[in-house]
Amino acid sequence: MSETGAAAPGPRGAPGPRQGPAPDGTLPAPSGARVRVSAPAGTMLNIVRRSAPDAADTFYVHSLIRSQLRLAASVALGFLLLLVGLAVMVFTWPQINDIRLATIPLPWWILGVGVYPLIMLCAFLFNRAAARNEAKYRSIAKK
Amino acid sequence: MINPAVALLSVLLVSLATVLIAVNGLRLSRTTGDFYVASRTVKPWWNASAIGGEYLSAASFLGIAGLIVVSGQDGLWFPIGYTAGYLMLLLFVAAPLRRSRAYTIPDFAQIRLGSMKLRRLTSFLVVVICWLYIVPQLHGAALTLGISTGLPGWLGSLLVMGVVCLTVLAGGMRSITFVQAFQYWLKLAALAIPAVFLLLHLGLAGESATLGGAVFDRAADPAANQGLYYNISLLVALLFGTLGLPHVLVRFYTNPDGPSARKTTAIVLGLLALFYLFPTVLGILGRAYTPELATSGNADATVLLLPGRIVGGTAGDALTAIIIGGAFAAFLSTSSGLVVSLAGTISQDLFRGTVRGFRISTLIATAVPLLLAMGTSSLALAGAIGSVFAFTAATICPLLLLGIWWRGLTVAGAISGMVTGAVACATSLILAAALPNEAQSFHALLAQPAGWCVPLAFLVMFFVSLATRRRAPVRIDEVMARLHVPEPQAGPLP
Numbered sequence: 282m283s284e285t286g287a288a289a290p291g292p293r294g295a296p297g298p299r300q301g302p303a304p305d306g307t308l309p310a311p312s313g314a315r316v317r318v319s320a321p322a323g324t325m326l327n328i329v330r331r332s333a334p335d336a337a338d339t340f341y342v343h344s345l346i347r348s349q350l351r352l353a354a355s356v357a358l359g360f361l362l363l364l365v366g367l368a369v370m371v372f373t374w375p376q377i378n379d380i381r382l383a384t385i386p387l388p389w390w391i392l393g394v395g396v397y398p399l400i401m402l403c404a405f406l407f408n409r410a411a412a413r414n415e416a417k418y419r420s421i422a423k424k
Numbered sequence: 425m426i427n428p429a430v431a432l433l434s435v436l437l438v439s440l441a442t443v444l445i446a447v448n449g450l451r452l453s454r455t456t457g458d459f460y461v462a463s464r465t466v467k468p469w470w471n472a473s474a475i476g477g478e479y480l481s482a483a484s485f486l487g488i489a490g491l492i493v494v495s496g497q498d499g500l501w502f503p504i505g506y507t508a509g510y511l512m513l514l515l516f517v518a519a520p521l522r523r524s525r526a527y528t529i530p531d532f533a534q535i536r537l538g539s540m541k542l543r544r545l546t547s548f549l550v551v552v553i554c555w556l557y558i559v560p561q562l563h564g565a566a567l568t569l570g571i572s573t574g575l576p577g578w579l580g581s582l583l584v585m586g587v588v589c590l591t592v593l594a595g596g597m598r599s600i601t602f603v604q605a606f607q608y609w610l611k612l613a614a615l616a617i618p619a620v621f622l623l624l625h626l627g628l629a630g631e632s633a634t635l636g637g638a639v640f641d642r643a644a645d646p647a648a649n650q651g652l653y654y655n656i657s658l659l660v661a662l663l664f665g666t667l668g669l670p671h672v673l674v675r676f677y678t679n680p681d682g683p684s685a686r687k688t689t690a691i692v693l694g695l696l697a698l699f700y701l702f703p704t705v706l707g708i709l710g711r712a713y714t715p716e717l718a719t720s721g722n723a724d725a726t727v728l729l730l731p732g733r734i735v736g737g738t739a740g741d742a743l744t745a746i747i748i749g750g751a752f753a754a755f756l757s758t759s760s761g762l763v764v765s766l767a768g769t770i771s772q773d774l775f776r777g778t779v780r781g782f783r784i785s786t787l788i789a790t791a792v793p794l795l796l797a798m799g800t801s802s803l804a805l806a807g808a809i810g811s812v813f814a815f816t817a818a819t820i821c822p823l824l825l826l827g828i829w830w831r832g833l834t835v836a837g838a839i840s841g842m843v844t845g846a847v848a849c850a851t852s853l854i855l856a857a858a859l860p861n862e863a864q865s866f867h868a869l870l871a872q873p874a875g876w877c878v879p880l881a882f883l884v885m886f887f888v889s890l891a892t893r894r895r896a897p898v899r900i901d902e903v904m905a906r907l908h909v910p911e912p913q914a915g916p917l918p
Binding site: 338339342345346349350353356357360361364365368369371372378385388389392393394396397398400401403404405407408411412415418419422 | 497500501504507508511512514515516519652655656659663682683686687689690693694697700701704708829901904905908909910
């Protein structure tokens with residue numbers, strides 16, 4: 282919590298004014314002292330206005346979002362199918378409990394130990410692929 | 425039995441250490457010129473340990489072993505859900521949320537959709553979630569103190585909330601990433617040392633820790649064996665509930681950028697996986713050596729009672745003292761994380777973020793759950809936390825997921841989806857508590873509502889957004905770019 286615990290207005294100064302959504306449709310800065318403590322408001326909390334968000338820019342961002350979403354969704358789906366598959370397997374095939382390793386039934390090994398390296402593998406692969414998507418975006422957007 | 429003096433000493437030691445470190449942390453944080461610069465120097469490893477320290481609550485420390493004693497194999501789904509919830513957080517939320525520069529979930533709602541009405545609704549839900557999440561921590565504290573010292577349990581709740589209130593009021597929670605990080609390793613050690621010691625002891629004595637495999641045969645109480653729906657619905661709750669936990673989200677701001685937010689989350693996964701090995705081992709030992717707890721309604725005390733049961737004597741006392749210290753570290757770190765998020769939210773929306781307002785909010789944030797905890801009796805810890813996760817999954821999770829990934833989300837859609845999810849989930853949980861658990865399958869639908877509430881909330885949010893498409897936020901392209909475009913790589917960050 283600590284650092285961001287500064288989310289709480291600190292004793293270091295008076296809180297900033299509360300900002301609501303501006304009438305001209307600009308994004309509202311998250312209100313109040315939180316903003317002020319951690320960063321000079323204005324530089325941090327407003328969207329960086331690019332001179333003119335042209336069509337090409339918007340298109341690149343769209344395709345970046347799509348590829349990241351596709352990646353996240355496929356990793357999640359694969360993992361969830363596997364988990365549900367395990368739940369169904371243990372439920373519909375109780376005899377699997379008779380397969381034992383050091384007196385401990387196989388489902389206990391799978392659910393208690395085996396799932397975790399799998400979760401970490403998913404995380405590792407996702408991180409690499411997501412970074413690759415971003416690198417691709419950077420190289421296109423710079424041109 | 426447990427030696428009360430040793431137990432009390434352990435509790436007081438951990439409480440005192442927390443206060444001392446917090447007060448010293450305050451002094452350190454005053455000399456740090458710019459909070460923002462400081463936050464950029466937090467390494468993913470430290471940050472990950474701190475997140476782990478905050479996330480592993482009473483439900484993880486005491487609840488999982490208790491659940492395994494009561495319902496056997498079904499209990500294993502809880503730690504899987506807690507860990508895989510973090511995977512979902514990594515996949516869908518970590519980097520975009522960091523880039524959104526929101527500190528809290530209400531901030532995110534306002535940045536994304538620019539509506540004060542939505543912001544207030546989100547704040548309200550965050551407050552409810554935090555309160556409901558603190559209550560089981562206090563029940564855990566009451567149980568631990570009651571079992572270990574024989575003192576009335578409410579003293580334990582009072583002690584935890586007192587220490588939390590003191591540290592948060594002093595402002596000491598501000599720059600103590602290292603305290604939370606330390607709490608993770610303390611909790612890990614407090615379960616790992618006894619688990620390894622007990623296994624060694626049994627091994628040397630030539631006893632089988634699993635009674636030759638007999639402990640796995642059936643759940644002690646056949647009624648505790650839940651059906652397939654129950655387990656899958658629980659998984660939905662835990663997987664998608666983690667996404668919206670207010671005290672978890674606020675930590676992501678300490679990451680310098682999107683990629684390091686991802687790296688931190690990946691490390692957290694490793695730390696959680698490591699931690700959950702030990703409650704599982706202790707739960708299995710509990711099935712062998714404290715099986716009577718399964719039907720006594722005190723299964724959450726398994727971890728506390730095991731050392732005395734297996735080893736006894738001075739060694740047993742010492743191990744129990746270690747476990748009790750770790751348990752109080754769990755109550756303290758999770759509660760203080762929640763109280764800080766809670767007080768921040770209340771003070772911003774009720775008191776316009778003044779210092780005085782924050783102090784008053786802290787008092788409100790600690791007093792309400794304390795009264796709730798004293799007024800209610802302890803449920804099974806893991807189950808109570810599971811219900812909070814279900815509620816979060818049906819309210820905050822759709823807002824975050826659709827907000828981050830779908831341009832079409834509108835204010836009306838977000839509000840109606842969250843209200844639907846909240847009402848459906850709360851009604852169902854209240855009905856489940858009020859109705860007797862007779863028809864098994866029907867009752868499971870109410871007791872574990874995530875399986876249908878979460879899709880319902882998503883669908884309502886989606887279709888209402890479609891229907892109100894014309895009122896989509898104007899600057900959607902800029903907001904989406906802010907969430908997803910990677911940080912420029914040029915040069916070191918300021």
